[in-house]
Amino acid sequence: MSDQEQYSDDSTSKAAVWESWLESTLFRDLHSDETPDPVPLFESTDNGLETSSALGSYKWGKNDGDYLYLIYLLDGPTTDVQNVVPVYVGESNDISSRIGQHSRKIRDALPITEWEDDGQWGSFSKYDQIAAISDLADSPLYVWIIDVDDLEYGPYGYETYRQELEAKLVGLVHDQSQYERVFANREFIPNRILHEIGQAGPEWVADEIVSRSAQSHHNTETENRPLTKSACWNEWATEYMLADVRSEDQLDPIPLFDVTADLQVRMNDDGILKRATEIDARIRREGRKCVDSDGIREDGYDGLLYILYQLEKPAETATAADIVPRYIGKAEAYGKKRELSSNFTEIAHERDATRSFARWGDGNYWHIGELSLALTGEDERKHHWVEALFDSNLRTLSQQTYLWVHAWDSEEDISPYGTPATLAEVEPLLIGTAYDSYPEYLLNKSGTPDDAPIKTEAPTSAD
Incomplete structure (x- = not known):
């Protein structure tokens, strides 16, 4: 069975996708005579805890390149993939320096009993959390490193790059509730979790590191999975964006800007580009599904997923292939420091001001202002x-530019891979599939590979 074929079972869960990927990657190295795995992160010396000599040898020569790494525990023998407890997933093009930095900062966080809250968001950092786990665990912390160029496929069965692979794996692990108090990643994790971690501090880390009693039961139909990431994007865009364009109940496609007949964008009295009245109404309508005057709605959605796009054909005849994504982003209703994100305060309290406005505000640190x-x-x-x-x-404008806005429900909405996904997870998954379809046009810098055109050359106009 090939690596890609293993993902074509009738149905599977994200936990099963994670375990299947581990079996074909980490477990292969754990059982190989040609690799030193498992490689401990630390060793005790006369000078205290230091980076292990085994890790020093393991990462030697791994400098420039596209690497993914996993910090993990082993909760039993390596005969069972469920004994691998993921603690942190990362990526780097300078892996030796990155692992060395992690080692120093984790050791600096020990002993965790001396941790003090400095009142800033992120005070209980990922390094503090990993240090707390190291203190509590019966197993040593181990490090596994893989050159992404050596991987034929990612966990969903498609070619991948290190930035996308990290996001995919974080999403798979986060979906498994037994790892919630162990997994220390901060990127691609819902702000709600980050807010709760900030409130709890060291108490966030469970006394018992591993509990298999809570398993994810989200099933994912994979029998008719598309053959390429580009096809995944087209199917998702058809189900979501094109459905709104074709719907009589929606106003899509909705222009982002207030423009003249020749597409000149009007300015407000402060010299700021004016958004179209219709898109302001859409942002407010979708935003109120997430928040109200009391803050986060108990029955509310995660936040807003938005896609800046252009059309290659008139809306009446357009297909998903005619939707050219220019930028993909999200605004979570939860904040990291405060429960209600500052991006939603104007919407929650129905203010006329639009300084932040779900990230599309006029302020100097929001999209329209910038x-x-x-x-x-x-x-x-x-x-x-x-x-x-x-x-x-x-x-x-070189051509009309639209904004699609959707209040994201992680219980009902699905990713381009047909899996349930949080808003924090679906954003990088969409960036990865859209990039596969339109690498010359996508304006996202975060979440795209180092050699993406947006990072190496002038952007392409879609006209």
């Missing part, structure tokens, strides 16, 4: 957006 500054040359952060979306006549 783009307005880039147009006048006052700020470089959105300069690549200006090059991609506007023609040489400033403020005139």
